[in-house]
Amino acid sequence: MTVDGEVRSETDPPAAPPPPVPAPVSRATVLAYATVAVLLASWVLFGWLVQQQGLVDSLGEGLGAAFTLLLIVSVVGSVRQHRRD
Helix, strand or coil, rough: CCEEEEEEEECCCCCCCCCCCCCCHHHHHHHHHHHHHHHHHHHHHHHHHCCCCCHHHHHHHHHHHHHHHHHHHHHHHHHHHHHHH
């Protein structure tokens, strides 16, 4: 059998479509991510060095804040996606 100039047997599966190309990330998004990363690192250092908390406590506090922000971004993204559909 000939498909688009290719000779293929009847048992060959159809060719898979190419994977989608991801959308480029805007500069504002990269700047926001960098700002959040700097603020979280500053929060950890502030708790560790200024407030004299333990390093593990400060890291836990920073990771908790980071996961909370990720959860908020996830919920907002799913709400926006649901409104588009």
